Amino acid sequence: MTDNRKALVLFSGGQDSTTCLAWALDRFAEVETLAFDYGQRHRIELDCRNTVRAEIARQFPHWAVKLGADHLLDLSLLGQISDTALTSERAIELQANGLPNTFVPGRNLLFLTFAATLAYRRGASVLVGGMCETDFSGYPDCRDNTMKAMQVALSLGLDTPMTLDTPLMFIDKAATWRLADSLGGGALVKLIVEDTHTCYLGERGELHDWGHGCGHCPACALRANGFAAYRAAA
Numbered sequence: 001m002t003d004n005r006k007a008l009v010l011f012s013g014g015q016d017s018t019t020c021l022a023w024a025l026d027r028f029a030e031v032e033t034l035a036f037d038y039g040q041r042h043r044i045e046l047d048c049r050n051t052v053r054a055e056i057a058r059q060f061p062h063w064a065v066k067l068g069a070d071h072l073l074d075l076s077l078l079g080q081i082s083d084t085a086l087t088s089e090r091a092i093e094l095q096a097n098g099l100p101n102t103f104v105p106g107r108n109l110l111f112l113t114f115a116a117t118l119a120y121r122r123g124a125s126v127l128v129g130g131m132c133e134t135d136f137s138g139y140p141d142c143r144d145n146t147m148k149a150m151q152v153a154l155s156l157g158l159d160t161p162m163t164l165d166t167p168l169m170f171i172d173k174a175a176t177w178r179l180a181d182s183l184g185g186g187a188l189v190k191l192i193v194e195d196t197h198t199c200y201l202g203e204r205g206e207l208h209d210w211g212h213g214c215g216h217c218p219a220c221a222l223r224a225n226g227f228a229a230y231r232a233a234a
Helices: 015-025 044-059 076-081 107-122 144-158 173-195 218-233
Strands: 003-010 028-037 067-074 126-128 163-165
Touching: 003 015, 003 107, 015 028, 015 044, 015 126, 015 173, 028 044, 028 107, 044 067, 044 173, 067 107, 107 126, 107 144, 144 163, 173 218
Parallel strands: 003 028, 003 126, 028 067, 126 163
Antiparallel strands: none
16 A cells, blocks of 8 residues: 655665665655765765666666655755764774764754755655664664654644654664565665665775675674675575
């Protein structure tokens, strides 16, 4: 059964957001996408997302008819007030508070606020994000309680129901690969391997069996380990 609501997917061009885009296209009558340029070190993801959208439309025509407009918002101010390993050239390491310095404070809170604002204007009532508290780096703005609180706040602040769907919230990276497989088979898995971007350092050189990346940053490690587990269980 197709859900007749319009969904807006927070689509960065990475593995998780691409899987969420496929998940949304499989469920909703119309789907739009949204990304943010906040001065991220791995800004190459913004280029990759255009390829991913085009390939999804080409390879999955039953989804192409549902895929609507794409939006890119300039949130460079976030990068200007951040001092993190995702917004400046510095080594990735743990901070005194136990969080990695790849944590960009307030990032998902701002993303969801701007996404809800755009959704309101575009007639969408569902926001879809790839936040996850199973295989993640401990970011507090990726946790389920944060997402539930944001859903309530956005719905109250806009005086209209705003549903926040996070299909990856309680699954690990191996299960994320399996979800992509169940949605689009080997073609979608191949697309994610070859065309999406996850590496924090923005490296697109070598193509590993799990995708492009440096192979040693936290994002690459999660993706690679998840892919190995997915393949082992196949």
